[in-house]
Amino acid sequence: MGPVHAYLRLAGVWCRALLQYPVSLAMLTLAQTVGAALDVAAILIVFAHTTRIAGFTEPEVLFLYGTAATAFALADTLVGSLERIGAHIRSGWLDVMLTRPVSPLVQVAVDRFSPRRLGKLAPALAALLIGAAGLDVAWTPGLVAFTVLFVVSGTVIASSIWVVGAAFQFIAVDAAQASNAFTYGGKELTSYPMAIYPRDLVRFTTFVVPLAFVNWQPALYVLDRPDPLGLPEWLRHASPAVALATAAVAALCWRAGLRRYRSTGS
Amino acid sequence: MLIETTGIIETTGLTRVFTRRRRRVPAVADLTFTIEPGEFVGLLGPNGAGKSTTIKMLIGILRPSSGRVRVAGLEPSRQRTRLARHIGVVFGQRTTLWWDLPLRDSLALVRHLYGLDARAHARRLAELTGLLELEPFLRTPVRQLSLGQRMRGDLAAALLHEPPLLILDEPTIGLDVISKATVRGVLESLNTERGTTVLLTTHDLGDVERLCRRVLVIDHGRLGYDGDLDGLRGDDTMEAAVTRLFSTRPAHGEAPARDGQGPAL
Numbered sequence: 362m363g364p365v366h367a368y369l370r371l372a373g374v375w376c377r378a379l380l381q382y383p384v385s386l387a388m389l390t391l392a393q394t395v396g397a398a399l400d401v402a403a404i405l406i407v408f409a410h411t412t413r414i415a416g417f418t419e420p421e422v423l424f425l426y427g428t429a430a431t432a433f434a435l436a437d438t439l440v441g442s443l444e445r446i447g448a449h450i451r452s453g454w455l456d457v458m459l460t461r462p463v464s465p466l467v468q469v470a471v472d473r474f475s476p477r478r479l480g481k482l483a484p485a486l487a488a489l490l491i492g493a494a495g496l497d498v499a500w501t502p503g504l505v506a507f508t509v510l511f512v513v514s515g516t517v518i519a520s521s522i523w524v525v526g527a528a529f530q531f532i533a534v535d536a537a538q539a540s541n542a543f544t545y546g547g548k549e550l551t552s553y554p555m556a557i558y559p560r561d562l563v564r565f566t567t568f569v570v571p572l573a574f575v576n577w578q579p580a581l582y583v584l585d586r587p588d589p590l591g592l593p594e595w596l597r598h599a600s601p602a603v604a605l606a607t608a609a610v611a612a613l614c615w616r617a618g619l620r621r622y623r624s625t626g627s
Numbered sequence: 628m629l630i631e632t633t634g635i636i637e638t639t640g641l642t643r644v645f646t647r648r649r650r651r652v653p654a655v656a657d658l659t660f661t662i663e664p665g666e667f668v669g670l671l672g673p674n675g676a677g678k679s680t681t682i683k684m685l686i687g688i689l690r691p692s693s694g695r696v697r698v699a700g701l702e703p704s705r706q707r708t709r710l711a712r713h714i715g716v717v718f719g720q721r722t723t724l725w726w727d728l729p730l731r732d733s734l735a736l737v738r739h740l741y742g743l744d745a746r747a748h749a750r751r752l753a754e755l756t757g758l759l760e761l762e763p764f765l766r767t768p769v770r771q772l773s774l775g776q777r778m779r780g781d782l783a784a785a786l787l788h789e790p791p792l793l794i795l796d797e798p799t800i801g802l803d804v805i806s807k808a809t810v811r812g813v814l815e816s817l818n819t820e821r822g823t824t825v826l827l828t829t830h831d832l833g834d835v836e837r838l839c840r841r842v843l844v845i846d847h848g849r850l851g852y853d854g855d856l857d858g859l860r861g862d863d864t865m866e867a868a869v870t871r872l873f874s875t876r877p878a879h880g881e882a883p884a885r886d887g888q889g890p891a892l
Contacts, residue, residue: 367740370739374732374736375736453721454721456688456718459686459687460686460688460716460723461711461740462709462740462742620690623689624689
């Protein structure tokens with residue numbers, strides 16, 4: 362049984378278990394939707410007072426927000442449970458997972474899978490679509506495909522950052538908050554045009570933690586804008602390659618982390 | 628020198644050293660034994676003797692520092708996921724079930740972890756439900772189960788994929804007399820009727836006398852005794868024999884790890 366197959370089967374059991382309490386699930390999902398909708402509302406409020414942020418119009422900012430938020434909502438749904446690995450190590454639950462014939466990465470990622478995290482997706486997609494419709498851009502099939510591909514790449518990059526954060530917890534068991542800085546922090550960071558950030562931060566998110574490839578670089582291509590930092594234009598097409606590279610680095614980190622695992626007492 | 632045998636568990640010079648405050652502390656030292664298919668073996672020793680460390684090396688959670696270990700012909704730490712299909716593992720001190728889910732859903736998750744098909748699963752689940760008397764609490768969330776019910780649920784989870792080897796770390800800890808009897812009865816029938824090999828650690832001498840035809844005693848990480856019960860007992864009572872064995876083994880250089888102090892007691 363492949364890891365994807367195992368993931369889907371296990372996620373299915375969790376969904377069925379959660380559906381035994383449909384009201385509870387609906388409320389939790391709604392809470393996530395409202396939380397994400399407030400982010401969108403904040404953007405709309407800002408644009409009630411100004412016409413541009415760092416030179417970007419309202420549809421452009423909504424497009425940037427929507428692409429990033431969609432990628433992070435998908436990644437959070439798929440692998441967000443990874444942030445609990447420190448607790449699994451402390452409780453000895455990881456030992457139990459290691460006695461099963463499925464990759465512990467899949468088991469931790471799917472543990473307590475809940476469709477409620479998808480609640481964030483609706484406002485994100487709404488922002489993406491409203492932004493895209495308002496852009497002064499000819500939506501050719503090629504450009505639509507480009508956008509879909511970069512959101513998928515962004516999902517892979519965001520998921521990889523979650524995996525690296527989880528791997529780090531093998532070394533520092535209480536580091537969940539540190540890795541959250543890059544996961545949820547990354548989501549906040551990419552929600553606005555990177556032109557508003559200091560140059561060194563943008564360089565860091567381009568070349569070290571590749572958050573700039575979740576939406577910023579490919580969106581510059583869609584929006585047909587010059588890079589405020591003057592970085593080369595081919596970077597705008599690099600998201601899929603960056604996603605593959607990030608996933609490979611994440612896999613290596615995870616293996617290295619698991620190798621260091623020493624289990625807990627008794 | 629490697630000796631080819633047919634054991635389901637084989638260790639040669641198995642050693643695990645932990646580095647603690649820059650000192651190298653051997654948790655398990657130079658353990659050599661073979662367990663043949665169909666045996667029922669008790670692994671005994673005081674707290675901190677190295678029982679759990681040994682078991683974790685057998686199931687592939689911990690990598691040995693040196694020595695050789697083969698379980699079901701596989702090298703546990705390198706072939707852990709393949710090995711998982713051949714062994715059932717029960718940790719008495721913690722559940723392998725999901726706290727919030729009804730027992731039935733937990734077992735459904737286990738089914739998918741092992742990729743068992745629906746029909747085989749239904750048949751096996753019905754069988755285990757009868758054997759372990761699970762029916763009254765199949766729909767109860769695991770957190771609401773009594774310790775005895777939970778242990779029976781854990782045993783069911785470990786047996787769903789019909790492993791030829793069962794490894795149990797203190798399966799009767801904290802259980803009342805009736806639950807202990809149920810668990811022992813199930814283990815005994817698995818061993819005698821199906822030929823399942825069983826290795827268990829326990830502090831309960833009742834488990835040992837009732838079930839184990841062979842005992843391994845480890846203390847300070849070393850094998851102190853390997854043989855049948857009569858040989859261990861001699862003319863003493865079981866308690867006296869075990870007490871004698873634990874207290875006369877000299878420490879080997881390092882201070883023994885005390886309860887709760889080491890990383891893997």
